[in-house]
Amino acid sequence: MSSGGPDFERMWAELAPVGRSARSGGYFRQPWTAAETELRGWFAEQARDRGLVLDEDPFGNLVAWWRPADADPARPAVLTGSHLDSVLDGGAYDGPLGVASAFCAVDLLRERGIRARRPLAIAAFAEEEGSRFGRACLGSRLAAGAAAWTDVRDLTDRDGVRLGDLLPGGPAEPWLAGIGCYLELHVEQGRALVDHDAPIGVAAGIWPHGRWRFDLQGRADHAGTTRMEDRADPMLTYAMTALAANKQARLAGQRATFGRVEVAPNGTNAVPGRVRAWLDARADSADELAAMVAAIETQARARADRDGTRVEVTAESVSDAVAFDEPLARRVVGLVAGEDPGTARRIPVLPTQAGHDAGILQAAGIPSAMLFVRNPTGVSHAPEEFAPMADCLAGVEALADTLAGLLQ
Structure with missing residues (x-):
């Protein structure tokens, strides 16, 4: 050798x-x-x-x-x-x-x-x-x-x-x-x-692949005293969005992952007021990638309407x-x-x-x-x-x- x-x-x-x-x-x-x-x-x-x-x-x-x-x-x-x-x-x-x-x-x-x-x-x-x-x-x-x-x-x-x-x-x-x-x-x-x-x-x-930041804004509140129907909980919106990403990627044969999440105030006994999460998405063509991310965002906004929260999506980096x-x-x-x-x-x-x-x-x-x-x-x-x-x-x-x- x-x-x-x-x-x-x-x-x-x-x-x-x-x-x-x-x-x-x-x-x-x-x-x-x-x-x-x-x-x-x-x-x-x-x-x-x-x-x-x-x-x-x-x-x-x-x-x-x-x-x-x-x-x-x-x-x-x-x-x-x-x-x-x-x-x-x-x-x-x-x-x-x-x-x-x-x-x-x-x-x-x-x-x-x-x-x-x-x-x-x-x-x-x-x-x-x-x-x-x-x-x-x-x-x-x-x-x-x-x-x-x-x-x-x-x-x-x-x-x-x-x-x-x-x-x-x-x-x-x-x-x-x-x-x-x-x-x-x-x-x-x-x-x-x-x-x-x-x-x-x-x-x-x-x-082609990229990273998108999802900012989900709700209202911080008490985990014990706040009735479920009175909450504006962005964690629910995020949970639905993560499931939507998994479903859309599986249906299209592509890749979508939420691997990083930040929660505020991040307390065990508090309803969060804000969730920030990063989506990593990849696909075999630019059209497939754009369609998948758009579908995930659409489902996130639909869920936010039901939860009384707001969603803002920012493309931080996208590579062709x-x-x-x-x-x-x-x-x-x-x-x-x-x-x-x-x-x-x-x-x-x-x-x-x-x-x-x-x-x-x-x-x-x-x-x-x-x-x-x-x-x-x-x-x-x-x-x-x-x-x-x-x-x-x-x-x-x-x-x-x-x-x-x-x-x-």
Whole structure:
């Protein structure tokens, strides 16, 4: 086996304890907290150990540059990497797997004596999950110009900390202008590769998806003295809305989830006066997504009329469908599968319902592709997320094989 195996296992052992909850086994690596800052330091150390040039843009995105002597600096660079942050109580693999694999892939390329004709960059994009400031893929959106700093700098987290107080923000050097293509390796967030009995897959595209905030306003009151018929209880409106989301998604074969709720005054013996809830919705087309969210909102308003409450719906972020660059995807499949028809591996090409930085870059005009590594549990955004070490090492090899072809 090449040195990529031991190197990856060592790096993965270094990452494993950072931000891990002793109670749940899940990870709390929210952006610009102690755990994520430790990971950023780890990224800088990996870059320094390999003689890579480290940059950080005003939005917190880290980039490590490999510029071999044979590389033509005038040619667009190949970008790889992923992110280091996690959702609340998340899994170990979502994000860091792609970053660690990228560093190991550079080691393998050097070990193989690959003569890179163009530069290579490894990125760790900031706030990919949107777990702290509520905007998924925020770092890549800002770097790509898909979001404006003036529109997001006043975002606050759950404790009232302002994004603009953590980052310098724009104007920024448009470093993505020097990128020719982007390849992101990621743990699969589902079980399709298990069904295909394949350790590695390639992404075809990303479903359209978004986040909507439902503000449900009622009247706070006493839980004991207030008759049921005299109440204006927004919790009832929310409960019906959550059930409506489940029903509409099941009927349409799509996805709708209320996963975060805030209640005020949040007392056991009080009728709530306000409920704020966030809907995550995803569908296989933009029309299906719009129709599903509209149906959920219609049912919420109908229920609010009966409960004597009010509903306000705000779209906080909506991402269109993304089709990854087809010529690049075909080339990735060919490079991973191998050229010899007798020994070529079968590489499934899969759609994904999860958002990724690769989708933001593709939408910004940078040809992008994704490699998936098999997840036998099918679980993601939770502690049970998993990828066997043998499959992780297969992912490192596949990434190195692909980068070798793209760099030459």
